Amino acid sequence: MNQDGSPVVINRDRTFYWHYAWVIVAIIAGMQIVGSSMRMAFGAFIDPLEEQFKWSQGGIGFAYALHFIVSALVSPWAGNIGDRLGAKKSMLVGTAVFFIGMVMTAYITELWHFWVTFGVILGIAQAIFSVPLIPATMVWFRRHLGLAMGLVMASWGLGPAMATPLIAYLVVKFGWSASFLVTGVVSSLLMLAMITIFRNRPGDISALAYGTRPEDPPLSDRLPPSALLKEFNVHMRRTAAYYNMSSIHFLGCVGHAVILIWIIPMATKSGLTLVDASLIVTVMSIVSIATRLTTPMLCERYGVRSVMTLFFILQGAPVLLLFIPEMPGVFYIFAVTFGIGYGGETGGFPILNRKYFGHAPMGGPHGFQMLGAGIGMALGGWIGGPIFDIFGSYNWALIASIAASLGGAISIVVLEDTGHLLIPDWQKAEQIFDS
Amino acid sequence: MLQKKQDIFAFADYNCRSYITGGLENIKFNSVFGLPLQFVIVFMLGLLITVYLAAAAATARVEERDSSVRGESVSSYRWEQAAIWACPLH
Numbered sequence: 001m002n003q004d005g006s007p008v009v010i011n012r013d014r015t016f017y018w019h020y021a022w023v024i025v026a027i028i029a030g031m032q033i034v035g036s037s038m039r040m041a042f043g044a045f046i047d048p049l050e051e052q053f054k055w056s057q058g059g060i061g062f063a064y065a066l067h068f069i070v071s072a073l074v075s076p077w078a079g080n081i082g083d084r085l086g087a088k089k090s091m092l093v094g095t096a097v098f099f100i101g102m103v104m105t106a107y108i109t110e111l112w113h114f115w116v117t118f119g120v121i122l123g124i125a126q127a128i129f130s131v132p133l134i135p136a137t138m139v140w141f142r143r144h145l146g147l148a149m150g151l152v153m154a155s156w157g158l159g160p161a162m163a164t165p166l167i168a169y170l171v172v173k174f175g176w177s178a179s180f181l182v183t184g185v186v187s188s189l190l191m192l193a194m195i196t197i198f199r200n201r202p203g204d205i206s207a208l209a210y211g212t213r214p215e216d217p218p219l220s221d222r223l224p225p226s227a228l229l230k231e232f233n234v235h236m237r238r239t240a241a242y243y244n245m246s247s248i249h250f251l252g253c254v255g256h257a258v259i260l261i262w263i264i265p266m267a268t269k270s271g272l273t274l275v276d277a278s279l280i281v282t283v284m285s286i287v288s289i290a291t292r293l294t295t296p297m298l299c300e301r302y303g304v305r306s307v308m309t310l311f312f313i314l315q316g317a318p319v320l321l322l323f324i325p326e327m328p329g330v331f332y333i334f335a336v337t338f339g340i341g342y343g344g345e346t347g348g349f350p351i352l353n354r355k356y357f358g359h360a361p362m363g364g365p366h367g368f369q370m371l372g373a374g375i376g377m378a379l380g381g382w383i384g385g386p387i388f389d390i391f392g393s394y395n396w397a398l399i400a401s402i403a404a405s406l407g408g409a410i411s412i413v414v415l416e417d418t419g420h421l422l423i424p425d426w427q428k429a430e431q432i433f434d435s
Numbered sequence: 436m437l438q439k440k441q442d443i444f445a446f447a448d449y450n451c452r453s454y455i456t457g458g459l460e461n462i463k464f465n466s467v468f469g470l471p472l473q474f475v476i477v478f479m480l481g482l483l484i485t486v487y488l489a490a491a492a493a494t495a496r497v498e499e500r501d502s503s504v505r506g507e508s509v510s511s512y513r514w515e516q517a518a519i520w521a522c523p524l525h
Contacts, residue, residue, distance in 0.1 A: 243474035250477060379481060386492035400484070411473055 016147070020199070021140040021210040025148050027194045028133045029155035031091065034187045035098060035129040037163035038122065038180070039067060044168040048176040049114070059111050065378055066119030067126065072374020074127040079367020080233075082132025086200040086223050094128030095191045101125055102184025106177045131370050134350055135362035139201055142219070143211025146296035149350045153296070157289035157343065220430050224361045228433050233364045235423040241356050241416050242365055245349065246372035248411045252345045253373045255315050255405035257380025258397050259338060260284075263331075265384075266394050270325040280335045287339025295347030304355060308348035309412045314341030316405025319398050341405070346373075355418035360426035380404070490522030 042064050049060050082090045101121035108114045134152070141148050170179040202209045203221015212219075236242045260281070267277035291311070299307045318337035321330050349369060353362050384397040416422060467475045493515035500511075511519075519525050 240471040240473070243471045247474045247477035250481065254481075375481075379485060383484065383488055386488040386495075389495045390488075390491050407477070411477075414473070 016144075019210045020205055020207055021148065021202070023197065024140050024199070025137060025151050027198050028137050029152050029158075030194055031129060031133060031191060032152070033155050033159040033162065034190050035094070036126060036159055037167060037187065038102070038118075038183060039064075039126060040159055041164045041167035044164065044171045045176050045179075048171060052176075053109075053111070055111050055114075060114070063114050063119040065382065066115055067123040068374050068378045068381070070120050070123030071126040071130075072371050072378065074124050075131050075370035075374060076364065076367040078127040078131040079135070079363035079365075079370070081128070081363070082135060082367075083224060083229055083361040083363035084226065087132045087136030088195060088198050088200050090128055090132045091191070091195050091198065094125050095188055095195065097121060097128060098125035098191070099184055099188040102180050102187070106180040106184065127370070131367045132363055135366050136200065138350060138354065138362055139219075140209055141211060142209040142213075142216060144300075145354060146298075146300035146351060148210070149296035149347065150293040153292040153347055154289050156346075157285055157292050217427055217431075219359060219427065224430070225433055228429060229361055232360045232423065232426065232429070236357060236360070236365050239356070239416075239422045241352075241422055242368065244411060244415060245352060245365070246369045248372075248408050248415075249346075249349065249369045250372035250376035251404045251408035251411065252312060252315070253376030254380035254383075255312075255401050255408065256338075256342045256345065257377045258384055258401035258404075259319065259342075261381040262384035262388075262394055262397060265388075266322065266325070267331050270331075272331065277331075280331050283332060283335035284339040284342060287336050288343030291340050291343030292347060295344040296351055298344075299348045299351040304348045304351045304418055305412050305415060307344070308352070309409045311341050311344030311348070312405050312409035312412060315345050316341070316402045316409070319402045319405075322398050323395070345405075345408075352415075352418065356416070356422045358421045358423070358426050360423065376404075486518075486522050487524060489518040490525035493518040494525050 046057060046060050049055060050057060078090070081093070085093075101117055101124075104121065105114065105117040108117060134149075137148055137152055138145060167179060167183065170182065174182065199205055200223070201221050202219075209219055263280055263284075264274070264277045267280055268274060295307065295311060315338065318334050318341065321327075321334045321337070324330060350362075350366075353365055357365060380401070383400060384394060387397045387400075388394055466472065493511070497511045497515055497519075
């Protein structure tokens with residue numbers, strides 16, 4: 001802060017310099033890794049639960065599907081909560097719900113208890129964590145949003161890699177119930193510590209958003225007025241992009257969910273061992289980290305629609321390789337090529353939101369997009385089962401995956417031009433509202 | 436609604452070139468029940484696939500139980516009855 005109390009303007013066009021915004025990025029990445037750890041490691045609980053309670057795998061798996069569906073349905077509400085209360089209060093609410101859900105899951109005795117605690121309560125917590133956090137990051141960046149989004153999205157790939165072995169170790173060492181209890185308590189404490197140093201907006205620490213230049217008009221340093229927020233949500237819902245981005249997210253998620261869930265049974269049916277088959281998922285996750293990190297930056301530099309179209313095609317085209325499973329090493333070639341597209345598929349959405357809706361609060365549209373994504377994950381994860389039961393092979397599931405990814409690519413091509421805002425300028429509207 | 440041939444061409448034209456030229460009043464898109472056509476197509480296809488596959492899965496389960504308990508009538512679960520009822524092809 002300057003001596004007269006005004007915020008310091010750091011006029012640097014460099015992509016990286018020190019700013020509290022990077023602390024925010026680290027907190028948000030950390031929150032997502034910690035909060036979603038149990039979802040990522042769900043597979044580690046299936047056998048112990050089946051062994052103790054004699055529940056069917058389908059019944060246990062239903063809790064996982066329910067978790068995704070509830071999380072998707074709650075997403076638009078979670079986005080609006082984030083806009084109205086601010087990300088900090090939303091995260092506190094999310095942490096409380098998460099803690100209750102984890103502790104209750106540790107003491108379940110009936111299958112329906114598991115559906116309610118893991119499927120419903122932790123599904124709600126997941127939405128409250130994940131949806132307001134991306135808009136919360138966007139508020140801190142005037143420019144170079146791509147790098148910030150890349151780091152946050154890389155954490156989505158890093159999370160499973162870190163959480164799954166750790167939780168699997170806890171389950172083996174202490175049992176499933178103690179694992180839920182310990183992970184719930186430790187994760188909640190970690191999240192509370194991160195929330196303590198989290199700030200909603202740069203103005204909360206008398207700073208300006210990252211990448212602000214002296215000539216830039218000021219951004220508001222308080223929560224958006226509810227009347228203006230309501231009006232802007234109406235503006236957004238009148239644009240085709242608001243709906244089409246959600247359906248594109250849906251198509252992208254169907255495209256990769258089919259593969260993520262069913263690649264292991266496909267590979268084992270082609271003669272690979274279970275360990276070798278699970279390595280395919282590991283390779284895909286590792287490769288995807290690189291493209292998660294770079295895609296938002298590529299979108300800023302080379303045009304968001306072009307880059308997103310390319311990554312949707314890169315997600316769909318490698319699936320053709322799975323029609324020739326007898327080719328030596330085909331699953332590993334597939335893992336690398338698919339990982340590139342899978343990692344890059346999501347990275348353009350925050351940039352696209354910024355291009356279409358400017359600095360308007362993003363909780364509403366992001367929540368609606370996450371609704372599409374969640375339903376896509378649930379549908380894509382599910383269809384492989386009935387398709388295999390009907391046709392005796394996964395070929396039609398693969399065709400559905402390719403069609404979804406390529407359909408998403410076509411939908412991106414025909415989206416509106418990103419050269420203009422689709423709604424009135426939030427900054428000007430806020431200034432008029434204040435005056 | 437896309438009712439005429441020229442409407443379809445107009446829709447394609449809209450999708451290839453932006454209509455956005457300024458204010459909110461200029462934003463136009465071909466819509467079905469107030470929703471963009473692209474969104475509606477994706478939603479309907481997703482719904483149709485879900486209904487068809489759910490009914491197919493339910494039929495397969497019922498038939499499997501029938502064949503395992505020959506000569507006895509086997510009751511089906513409510514979700515199976517609902518899935519088969521919802522799909523006109525099953």
